[in-house]
Amino acid sequence: MPEIRLENITKRFGKALAVDNLSMTIKDGEFVSLLGPSGCGKTTTLRMIAGLETPTEGEIYIDDRCVFSSKNAIDISPDKRDVGFLFQNYALWPHMTVYKNISFGLENMKWDKKDIEKRVHELVKMLKIEEFLERYPSELSGGQQQRVAIARTLSTGPKVLFMDEPLSNLDAKLRMEMRTELKRLHLETSATFVYVTHDQLEAMTLSTKICLLKEGLLQQYQPPLDVYRNPSNYFVADFVGAPNINIIEVDGSMVNIDEVKLVNKSINLLFSPLSKVVSVSENQKLLLGIRPEDILIKEDGDFEAEVYSTLPSGMETIVKLKIKDIVLTSVVFGDVDFEIGKIIKISFPKDRYILFDKESEIQLASGKLS
Numbered sequence: 427m428p429e430i431r432l433e434n435i436t437k438r439f440g441k442a443l444a445v446d447n448l449s450m451t452i453k454d455g456e457f458v459s460l461l462g463p464s465g466c467g468k469t470t471t472l473r474m475i476a477g478l479e480t481p482t483e484g485e486i487y488i489d490d491r492c493v494f495s496s497k498n499a500i501d502i503s504p505d506k507r508d509v510g511f512l513f514q515n516y517a518l519w520p521h522m523t524v525y526k527n528i529s530f531g532l533e534n535m536k537w538d539k540k541d542i543e544k545r546v547h548e549l550v551k552m553l554k555i556e557e558f559l560e561r562y563p564s565e566l567s568g569g570q571q572q573r574v575a576i577a578r579t580l581s582t583g584p585k586v587l588f589m590d591e592p593l594s595n596l597d598a599k600l601r602m603e604m605r606t607e608l609k610r611l612h613l614e615t616s617a618t619f620v621y622v623t624h625d626q627l628e629a630m631t632l633s634t635k636i637c638l639l640k641e642g643l644l645q646q647y648q649p650p651l652d653v654y655r656n657p658s659n660y661f662v663a664d665f666v667g668a669p670n671i672n673i674i675e676v677d678g679s680m681v682n683i684d685e686v687k688l689v690n691k692s693i694n695l696l697f698s699p700l701s702k703v704v705s706v707s708e709n710q711k712l713l714l715g716i717r718p719e720d721i722l723i724k725e726d727g728d729f730e731a732e733v734y735s736t737l738p739s740g741m742e743t744i745v746k747l748k749i750k751d752i753v754l755t756s757v758v759f760g761d762v763d764f765e766i767g768k769i770i771k772i773s774f775p776k777d778r779y780i781l782f783d784k785e786s787e788i789q790l791a792s793g794k795l796s
Contacts, residue, residue, distance in 0.1 A: 428489030428508075428585045428618065429454055430475060435484035437470050437642075444470045445481075446642040452635075457612050457619040459629035462639035463665070468622045469590055471639070475620065476511055476588050477504035489585065510584030512575055512592050518563040524550075524574050525559045531582045549577040552614060553607070569600045573607070580615065587615075590622045605631055626666050630654065638662055655778060656701070660713055660787035663780060669718045669744055672754045675784065678712040680705065686781070688714055692750035693729065699791035700777055706790070713787070715780035716795075721747070721756040723764075727771030728796075733764045747772060 430452040437445040445467040452458045460468035473479035475486060477493065480501060486494040488509070493502040504511075518527050525546060532542045550556045553573040563571055572592060579587060589608075593601045609632055612619050623629050629636050630650045638645045638653065646658045657663035663671050676688040676695075686697040686706055697714070706712065723745065734746035734753055738761065745756045745764055756772070764770070774795040781790045 429487075430586065430618065430620070431487040432471075432475070433485040433487075435471070435474060435486065436482050437467070437474060437479065438482045444642050445474070445639075448484075448639075448642075448644055450637060450644065450647055452618060452620060455616050455618055456634045457609075457621065457632060458635045458637055459621045459623055459633040460637050460639065461623060461626060461629040461665075462645075463624060465641075466639040467642040468624075468637075468639055471637075472588055472590055472620060472622050475586075476509050477502060477507050478511075507586075508584055509586040509588055510579035510582065512579045512587065512589040518571060518575060518578070520563050523560050523562055524555065524566075527563070527574055528577045528581050531578065535582065545581055546577075549580055553577050553611070567600075568596050569604055572596070572604060576611065580617075584617070586618045586620060588620050591624070592621075593623075593625075593628065601628075608632060627668060630666065636666075638665065656789075656792060657715075657780065658789055660715075660782045660789075663715050663782070663789075667717060669755045669757065671780075672716040672718065672721075674714045674716070674752060674754075676712050676714050677709045678706045678781075679708050679710070686712075688712065690752070692752045695774075696796045697779065697781055697793055698796070699781070699793040701792045702790075704781065704791045711784035712790070713782040713784050715782060716754065716774065717778070718744070718755045718757040720774065720776040720778065721754060722773050722775050723747075723756060723758060723770055724773060725771060727773040729772050730769055731772050733766050733768045733770060735766060736764050738763045 432448055432450050435445055435448045460471055462468050470479055474481050481494060483496045485492060488507055492500050493507050494500055528546045528549060529542050555570060555573045558566060558570060593604050633650050636650050636653050637647045640661055646653050646662050654666050674690055676690045678686050678688055681687045686704060688695045688697050729749060731747040731749045734748040737744040740761050743758045743762050745758055747754045747756055777794045778792050779795050780792045783790055
């Protein structure tokens with residue numbers, strides 16, 4: 427499987443900057459999700475790698491072969507880049523059976539009839555759609571159509587499989603099932619997957635790495651749990667995670683070489699950095715990030731809070747907690763519930779609370795609270 431390398435890729439549409447000087451490497455066999463809000467440049471990036479969109483500047487390499495270079499006037503056509511593209515609407519031929527949809531590309535490549543038959547049966551068995559070979563797309567469910575589209579894309583043996591929000595047309599239950607199938611498919615094929623999504627849960631559960639974009643700029647490119655635990659800035663912290671991270675605006679001051687006093691009109695805390703050395707100026711404006719699962723509700727907690735609302739779902743309960751003027755979100759696992767208006771106690775026992783500079787929104791450190 428090939429390595430994909432983007433070097434200083436920029437894409438402009440008139441005066442609008444869609445992708446801004448993007449450099450990244452997608453290694454052999456990785457499952458990389460291009461993640462971000464609408465208009466951040468993720469689909470444009472995917473289309474540029476595939477050859478469906480021409481970059482304004484930069485270079486793209488697939489398997490050490492330059493497929494685009496603005497400097498050297500190289501632009502290899504999509505059909506010669508050896509990639510497969512799975513579209514959001516699946517784009518199946520409505521007048522062809524499942525078998526014909528999958529075999530179509532192989533017939534165009536002049537494969538022998540027996541080899542085509544063997545390849546089609548390998549794919550339908552792997553994707554569990556053997557019984558649908560003689561059906562037409564209109565006779566299939568959304569999930570079945572998607573599996574046919576995947577089989578058709580894989581049939582020609584592309585080195586890279588590109589997917590542009592392929593699950594967005596499915597209902598929630600089917601999306602979950604197809605995530606499982608896609609992850610299994612990636613493992614079985616050992617192919618390189620590049621996947622566009624705006625759904626952070628999808629990116630977290632499927633990817634080996636997440637490339638998070640904002641307004642065409644790369645924010646962070648790391649494995650999902652690294653992005654979650656150690657966000658590079660406030661945008662990353664707020665975008666990744668459900669429920670969202672709690673953010674408290676505080677004034678910070680150094681009280682020791684390795685401790686920062688955090689002052690807010692509703693709560694005062696002491697932050698001990700663990701990930702790096704931190705130095706803040708007197709009363710520097712900071713943002714404190716606290717993940718919902720890192721707020722512990724316990725009888726001997728350190729702070730009093732009022733139960734503002736609860737959202738029990740069986741597996742977990744999302745609890746909104748009010749400390750004076752601050753409302754925090756906590757997650758309690760299990761089928762528990764709390765009385766609204768009740769005063770309870772909470773504590774912050776973990777060591778991965780995150781401190782950001784308010785002006786730049788860059789992460790300063792992660793650490794403990796007391």
